[in-house]
Amino acid sequence: MDATTLSANFEARERATAELRSLTEEFAGKEMDADARSKETALLGAIADYDGRIKRGIEVLKSGESVSALMAGLNGTGSAKAKRETQDKLAQAAEQLRSLKINEGLTFAPEAPESRAAIDTKTNPGNTTFGRTLYGRLLAQAVERSTIMRGGATILTTSAGEPMDFTVVTGRAAASIVTENAAVPESNPTTVQRSVGAYKYGYASTLSTEFVQDQALDLVSFLVGDAGPAIGAGMGAHFLTGTGTNQPRGIITAGAPATATFTPTAKDATVSDALIDLFYELPSSYRASAAFVVSDKVAAQMRKLKDGQGQYLWQSSVIVGAPDTFNGRPVLTDVGVPDDKVTFGDLSKYTVRLAGPLRVERSVDLKFLNDQIVYRFLQRADGLLVDERAVKVLTVKAGA
Incomplete structure (x- = not known):
């Protein structure tokens, strides 16, 4: 999808949103008739469809940003120095991948070999800048x-x-008033000791010998676009629901159970009340930075909920690429995310540990009879x- 098509989809989404807003205002404070309800459902479906198209379009444009920058250098649209640097980086990366000896490997590590909180995805989510090294581009795809x-x-x-080893906080200490000459009462946070290790995630990509020999820019871009999402999806699933046994302990597994009740088939007020209860179950010190993490099915239910004046609690983002809010x-x-869970x-407070360098290895033996080359990626x-008070997980109950 190019920028023009993306813009057209965004404009169409805005028109559908405006029409939905007008419909909501028309029936504010009163029950919709059958025709209005049908129109509302159609508009919500159209907006969701446009959201999906816009998201996919942004992903395409993002994945092409570094490629476009390289092409600009090759085409001479940048400075002479930038063009030389671009050509050198491109040639080096492609030549490394193309000229590996049989079963020889490469490792790609961050520029700083050891760092803490090196990658900031919180203060600027979705816009974190990664280096144009193979490691940086693969990591950007995995994060996405x-x-x-x-x-x-x-x-x-x-x-x-x-x-x-991490000290995981499950409960906070409490202070109290101490009278003169009285003993200061002891109060300690409730903690447990847990550790993070390094599970190995792997992915192999098979390419024809002709493709590897004849391509330069396309080889690097193809491998990044193929391996990055595969590794990211594999890790991402465990960061959500991993059991902690022979795999990472996911945020839904570790989060504290909520006491609120969410029944999808209940009246709107009952469901919205449950989600608001969930909001206030989370301690206030975490709410300002909190987000909902849900399945598409639950999101569809949430975006239909209204307040007592008939206004939607779900607010669609007016900024391309920014998340909607509830x-x-x-x-x-x-x-x-399971359909029966709402995480807030x-x-x-969830720590992802990337251990060691990214390994890229090449083999011409595995697919020898097909004259194919296998690139293996390991991370x-x-x-x-690390703070179990920072997350609440509500279980969606089946409707009556």
């Missing part, structure tokens, strides 16, 4: 495919994968919710 990483998780990069907080959707919390990672 993981709702937890994209939504603001704290990402650590370490040079190796030895276990790292009750003023961002809503993130992911196919990996501060995603920065070790783990994840942990």
Whole structure:
């Protein structure tokens, strides 16, 4: 999708949103008739469809940004120095991948071998700048495919994968008034010790020998666009629902259960009240940075809810690429979220650990008879919710 088509979809979405707003204002404070309800459902479906198109279009444009920059250098639209630097980077990356000896490997690591909270996805979600190295571009693609990483998780990069111990907070200490000469009462936070390790995520891409030999820019871009999403999706699923046994412990698994009740078939007021109850179950110190993480099915239910004046609690974003909001907080959707869960919390309290370098290895043996080359990508990672008070997980109950 090009920029013109993306703009057309955005304009169409705005028209549908304006029509839906007018319909809502017309029936404010009163029940819609059958025709109006049908029109409302059609408009909500159209807006959701446009949202999907816009999201896919943005992803296409994002994935092409670094390629466009490289092409600009090759085509001479930049300065002579920029053109030389672009050509050198492109040639180096492509030549490394193309000229690996049989079963020889490469490693690509961050510029800083050891760092803490090196990648900030919270203060500027969706717009974090990554270097144009192969590692940086693969990481950008992986982050884009993981709702937890994209939504603001704290990402650590370490040079190796030895276990790292964390003190996980499950309850806070409390202070009280102390009278003169009285003993100061003791109060300690409730904690448990947990560690993060390094599970190995792997992906292999098979290419024809002709493609590898004849391509330069396309080889790098293809491998980035193929392997990055695959690794990101694999890790992202575990960062959501991982059990913690032989895989990362996901945020939904580790989050504290909510006491609110959400029944999808109940009246709008009952469902919206449950979600507002969920909002206030989360301690106030976390609410300002919190987001909802839900499945598409639950999001569809949420976006139909209204207040007592007939106004939607769901607010569609007017900024391309920014998340929609519910009750003023961002809503993130992911196919990996179970339909019976609504997660609300501060995603920065979830720590993703990327351990060791990204390994890229090449083999001409595996597909020898087909004259194909296999590129193997390996990245070790783990994840942990380090403050369990920061996330509440509501279980959606089946309707009567």
